[in-house]
Every structure is written in C-alpha cells, then in structure tokens.
Amino acid sequence: MLLVAAGTTAGAQSRDTVRVDYSASRCHSCAAWNQPHAPARIFGNTYYVGTAGLSSILVTSPKGHILIDGTLAMSAPQVMANIRALGFRVEDIKVILNSHAHFDHAGGIAAIQRASEAEVAASPWSAATLERGMSDSADPQFAIDLPYPPVASVRVIADDESIRVGPLTLTAHFTPGHTPGGTSWTWVSCEHDECLHMLYADSQTAVSAPGFLFTKNTTYPTAVHDFENGLTRLASLPCDILMTTHPDASNLIERLAARDSGTIATLRDPASCRDYVARSRAAVMKRFASEGGNP
Numbered sequence: 528m529l530l531v532a533a534g535t536t537a538g539a540q541s542r543d544t545v546r547v548d549y550s551a552s553r554c555h556s557c558a559a560w561n562q563p564h565a566p567a568r569i570f571g572n573t574y575y576v577g578t579a580g581l582s583s584i585l586v587t588s589p590k591g592h593i594l595i596d597g598t599l600a601m602s603a604p605q606v607m608a609n610i611r612a613l614g615f616r617v618e619d620i621k622v623i624l625n626s627h628a629h630f631d632h633a634g635g636i637a638a639i640q641r642a643s644e645a646e647v648a649a650s651p652w653s654a655a656t657l658e659r660g661m662s663d664s665a666d667p668q669f670a671i672d673l674p675y676p677p678v679a680s681v682r683v684i685a686d687d688e689s690i691r692v693g694p695l696t697l698t699a700h701f702t703p704g705h706t707p708g709g710t711s712w713t714w715v716s717c718e719h720d721e722c723l724h725m726l727y728a729d730s731q732t733a734v735s736a737p738g739f740l741f742t743k744n745t746t747y748p749t750a751v752h753d754f755e756n757g758l759t760r761l762a763s764l765p766c767d768i769l770m771t772t773h774p775d776a777s778n779l780i781e782r783l784a785a786r787d788s789g790t791i792a793t794l795r796d797p798a799s800c801r802d803y804v805a806r807s808r809a810a811v812m813k814r815f816a817s818e819g820g821n822p
C-alpha cells in the first residue's frame with residue numbers, strides 16, 4: 528500500500544512534507560470532495576467551513592475556537608480561507624478535534640495545526656493514527672487507506688470527555704465501527720434566545736478493503752460490537768441539528784441552501800438525527816448479513 532510521494536526522495540524527508548498523490552487513480556472521489564464551498568453559519572456560533580464534499584466545523588468564542596476535522600490535505604488551504612472569510616482568525620483556533628482518522632477527514636489537520644498552533648485531541652486509536660498519518664490493520668479500510676501528513680502531537684482523550692475553550696464545551700462520544708477510533712461530538716449553540724443541541728456524527732458506514740469481514744475479523748475483533756454500541760450511543764444523544772463528516776450523509780449543504788433561501792425556516796430537525804441512525808443501522812446490518820453466518 529505504498530503511495531508515490533511526489534517530488535521527494537524516500538526516507539530523506541519527514542512525512543510532514545510528503546505530498547501524497549490524490550489523483551483520480553488513487554482517490555476516485557477526491558476531486559469532487561475538494562470542490563470549494565462558501566463558509567456558512569449553521570446555527571449560533573457553529574459554522575460550516577469545509578469543502579463541498581467534506582465537513583469541517585468551526586465553533587467560535589471570543590476566547591478562541593474549536594475546529595472539528597481537517598478534510599483532505601489538499602483542502603486545508605480552503606478550510607483556512609473559509610475561516611478567514613467569516614472574519615475569524617485561524618490563529619485563534621485553540622483545539623482541533625477529529626471524527627475519524629482517515630485521510631479525507633484528518634489529512635488537513637497537520638497544516639491547520641501548524642498555522643494555528645492549536646492542540647489536537649483525539650481518541651486513543653485515532654491519536655496514534657493521526658501521529659503516524661496512517662491507519663493500522665484494525666482499520667477495515669487499512670489495505671485501501673491513503674496516508675496523510677502526520678500530526679505532530681495529539682492529546683489522548685477519554686470517552687465522554689469534555690473539551691473546553693473559554694465558554695465552549697464539546698463532548699466526545701466514542702462511536703467506533705467505521706474505524707476503531709471513531710468519535711462523535713455534541714455541544715450547545717445559541718442564537719438570540721434559542722439554544723440547540725448540535726451533533727456532529729461520525730461516519731457509520733461498514734466500508735472495508737476487499738476481503739475484510741466485519742463479522743469474522745481478527746484484526747478488529749470488536750467491530751460488530753463497536754458498531755452496535757456506537758449506533759445505540761448515537762441514538763441516545765441530544766440532537767436538534769445533525770451534521771455529518773460527509774455533508775451529503777445528512778443533506779447538510781442542501782439544508783443550508785434551503786434555510787438561506789427561506790424554503791425552510793430552520794435547520795433544527797431532530798427527526799433527521801433519528802433517521803441517520805436508523806438508515807446507518809440498516810445498512811450496517813445488511814453488510815453483516817451479506818458476510819454470511821452469525822456475527
């Protein structure tokens with residue numbers, strides 16, 4: 528699974544400066560994911576600063592900001608430009624969080640960390656993966672995963688841990704399965720007199736490299752249990768506004784456009800949170816069943 532590092536001599540340079548080949552032959556979806564998207568207020572102090580195909584969420588305060596997910600390495604400049612376009616300073620990001628440590632959500636974190644000098648915090652498996660810039664054999668997609676610039680130093684967080692910056696409090700909910708380190712995040716954002724429960728749900732898709740079986744796997748033996756627990760956990764979280772790692776999984780881009788054009792009055796939609804879990808659970812169970820036998 529070695530990738531060609533463009534313009535570098537193998538071993539002569541730190542991975543930090545390796546430019547990974549995300550051309551169509553390596554990453555079928557990267558060009559579409561990397562399409563620009565204008566930044567937008569989701570609700571209160573929560574903003575969408577990602578690309579057209581990959582979410583990055585900024586939660587702001589006068590005492591500093593928290594960013595969740597860095598999108599692709601090549602998308603990091605877009606994310607930072609979006610933050611600046613909203614009138615915020617990248618240097619005011621104090622903490623960077625992650626949903627899961629795949630290249631399409633974590634690839635840009637190293638560059639944003641360098642620009643902001645923010646602390647990066649993640650679950651134990653994700654923290655080790657972020658520091659390597661590469662997943663391991665427990666990852667269902669290990670054999671097809673792409674490397675990305677490693678993150679210099681990652682603080683390991685615990686399940687249910689709250690991350691605080693000034694008045695901001697974001698809480699980690701471990702929802703593994705898609706990867707062993709998957710984490711969903713909740714917080715409260717307020718606008719005028721209304722305060723809503725925000726949920727940034729991690730990917731809940733049972734996608735794997737060819738040959739990987741969730742139900743009979745030795746490198747990730749808790750995969751089935753993790754998915755079931757994670758989905759149950761997700762269903763239990765307070766959620767008025769759902770955001771997902773890929774915005775299309777929750778129609779986030781369309782919902783923002785509909786809100787801004789007046790077609791819908793608000794992004795508040797608790798039913799969409801329940802639907803996301805139900806759809807995800809059905810697809811995951813279908814995948815497990817397709818592997819034959821009992822998990």
Ligand SMILES: [Zn+2]
Nearest residue numbers: 627629705730
């Ligand atoms: Zn993924």
